[in-house]
Structure formats: structure tokens, C-alpha cells
Amino acid sequence: MSQKLFNVAVVGATGAVGEQIIGLLEKRDFPINELKLLSSARSAGTRIMFKGKEYTVEEATPDSFKGIEIALFSAGGEVSKLLAPHAVESGAVCIDNTNAFRMDPETPLVVPEVNMDKVSEHKGIIANPNCSTIQLVAALAPLQDRYGISRIIVSTYQAVSGAGTRAIDEMLRQTREALDGHDVIPDILPVGSLPVKHQIAFNAIPQIDKFQDNGYTLEEMKMVRETKKILGDDSIEVTATCVRIPVVYGHSESVYVELKNDYEMEEVRKLIAEAPGVTLVDDPASQLYPLATIAAGKPDVFVGRLRRDLGHARGLNLWIVSDNLLKGAAWNAVQIAEYIAIEME
Numbered sequence: 001m002s003q004k005l006f007n008v009a010v011v012g013a014t015g016a017v018g019e020q021i022i023g024l025l026e027k028r029d030f031p032i033n034e035l036k037l038l039s040s041a042r043s044a045g046t047r048i049m050f051k052g053k054e055y056t057v058e059e060a061t062p063d064s065f066k067g068i069e070i071a072l073f074s075a076g077g078e079v080s081k082l083l084a085p086h087a088v089e090s091g092a093v094c095i096d097n098t099n100a101f102r103m104d105p106e107t108p109l110v111v112p113e114v115n116m117d118k119v120s121e122h123k124g125i126i127a128n129p130n131c132s133t134i135q136l137v138a139a140l141a142p143l144q145d146r147y148g149i150s151r152i153i154v155s156t157y158q159a160v161s162g163a164g165t166r167a168i169d170e171m172l173r174q175t176r177e178a179l180d181g182h183d184v185i186p187d188i189l190p191v192g193s194l195p196v197k198h199q200i201a202f203n204a205i206p207q208i209d210k211f212q213d214n215g216y217t218l219e220e221m222k223m224v225r226e227t228k229k230i231l232g233d234d235s236i237e238v239t240a241t242c243v244r245i246p247v248v249y250g251h252s253e254s255v256y257v258e259l260k261n262d263y264e265m266e267e268v269r270k271l272i273a274e275a276p277g278v279t280l281v282d283d284p285a286s287q288l289y290p291l292a293t294i295a296a297g298k299p300d301v302f303v304g305r306l307r308r309d310l311g312h313a314r315g316l317n318l319w320i321v322s323d324n325l326l327k328g329a330a331w332n333a334v335q336i337a338e339y340i341a342i343e344m345e
């Protein structure tokens, strides 16, 4: 029996996430009939190679989706809000990397290793969670299943690639300027609601996305809300502090988690080591623990530095690292696309 081939669109094909999606579709030999690569008018006409063939990027418009069966969106929330409904109307299933539909009760928010069963509830759109949330829940889901989680306190150390290709360029440019003894002129970060910009080279910026009325940033509130939705438990108390650091690829997270039931450290280590898509790297005697440089380019979530809290017997501290462009975005989306493709066969 011949395998069904799909007409696939990648919206945001010229971006940091889009580039990784295209690379993974090629590497995974995704069953593609027609491939449409879409961007804004700025990059329309750009040529991209896929499986030895050159494709020309087109401007994304409401009419771009005729005949498309699977559409992967990573062009910002406004683009998804505008165009995903047209794609659905044309009969496509959309996998959306943006914040546009994540908290919509009708839209499943999916990390395949945690809640792939939710995919079947979709009404045309499946949301990919925020990059920082994906790696957090992938590591903590086995602990939620076994012990229950009452509280999570997470502080992130996030790579500039999380803010797109322009932020990567900005960090590299500023680093050169600083090393050459020139004035550093911030232009892109933080991505917020005000024109104020800060230096990222040799710095740490405690703001990712816009500030909300409650004093938290939107990135922090995404982590709070999405964690509860994916783990299916509104009672978990979540506090996040999200910080941008001058790393190109790979988000790191310092996580304190309070469990509802007593735990043995050996069992926790086993649960994490056996969790799908998670690799335990925790050997202090050899100074081995997860690093962004090790996680970069790999699909897994890496977990280490496991320690019982000194003040709370059911408290556990961990260090969680993953490539924000892969498991945090493109790989998670392609995993969902592969699952849908099998369902649609």
C-alpha cells in the first residue's frame, strides 16, 4: 500500500523556528506532496532548498491555503489569528507555535510526551506551548503522575534565539561592539510594549515579553497558565521569573517543585530517567549536569542537579535545559504533525 503524501504549508518559513521546522521535515522524511513556504512580503522571493529542490517563499495571504492539509504556523500571534482560521476553512489542520490560541478552551495545548491524547479534541487548530513551558512540563509530568505537584517556582535563563533571528543578530553584534571597545547600542531586546531597549551582551535582562498589570511579564504568565492546562491541574501554584541571557541556543531553568506526597530520591531519578524525551544528566561527582551547549541541536529535555530541598522534605530542586528552537518549538510541532499524518492516513 502506498503511503499518503500531504500538502504542507510552513508559515514563517524564513524565521528561526520556521528554518528548524523545514530542516526537521526533511530529516524526518515527512510524507510531503506539495510544500508551500510562506513569510511576510519582506522575504517573499527568498529561495530555500528542501530535499535538493529549490522552493521560492511566497507572501502568506488568506488565499495561501487552498489544498493545504497540514499548516505549521510560526510567524507571530497576530499572523496566526488572522490566517489560521482561513487555513482551517480550507480544510487544513494547523499546528500553531504562537500564543494566539494556547489558552482557548477549544484548542488542545499539546506536548506529545505528556498529553498527546488531547490532539483528537482539536477543531482545526492544535497549539504548541511556549518553549519554556514545554521543557518544564516534559520533565515534571512523571512527578505529577506519581506524587502530585502542589507548587512550582521556576526561574529561567533564556537564549536570545527565543526572540527570533533579529535577537540572535543583535546579541552577536553587541558582543563584537563591546569586545572592540565601541559603544553598545541596544535595538531589539527586551521585546516589550515600550521603546526602551537594554544591552544583552554580557548582561541578564529580567524581562521577556510585555509587563502585565500584575507585575509579571507575559512570558511568566504564559508559563503559569500553560503549565496548569497541560498538566490538567488548576490547583498547582506556579510562580515564574523569566530572564534573557546572552546564550544563542538553549533555555535553562532552575526549578523548585513541591510534591503532594513523600518521595524517595532514587525513585524520582528513575522516573525522570525513564520519561519519554527526557535525559537525566546528574553526576555531580564528575561535574556533569545539563548545559545549553550540550542541549543545542538535540531534541531532548535534559534534567540534572536533583536535590531535596533543605527546608521542605517534599521539596525538590532541579535544573532543566532544552533547545528552545527544537523541543521548545519545531520538534514539538513536527511530532504533532507526524501523529496527525498517521491519523489522517
Ligand SMILES: NC(=O)c1ccc[n+]([C@@H]2O[C@H](COP(=O)([O-])OP(=O)(O)OC[C@H]3O[C@@H](n4cnc5c(N)ncnc54)[C@H](OP(=O)(O)O)[C@@H]3O)[C@@H](O)[C@H]2O)c1
Binding pocket: 011, 012, 013, 014, 015, 016, 017, 018, 038, 039, 040, 041, 042, 043, 044, 060, 074, 075, 076, 077, 079, 097, 098, 099, 129, 130, 131, 161, 162, 163, 164, 165, 166, 324, 325, 328, 329
Ligand atoms: N524562537 C523560539 O524559541 C520560539 C519558541 C516557541 C514559539 N515561538 C513563536 O514562534 C513565532 C516565530 O518565532 P521566531 O523566533 O521564528 O521569529 P523570527 O525569527 O522573527 O521569524 C518570524 C517569521 O514570521 C514571518 N512573519 C512576520 N510577519 C509576518 C506576516 N505579517 N505575515 C507572514 N509572515 C510573517 C517572518 O517573515 P519575514 O522573513 O518576511 O519577516 C519570519 O519568517 C513567534 O510567535 C514566537 O513566539 C518561538
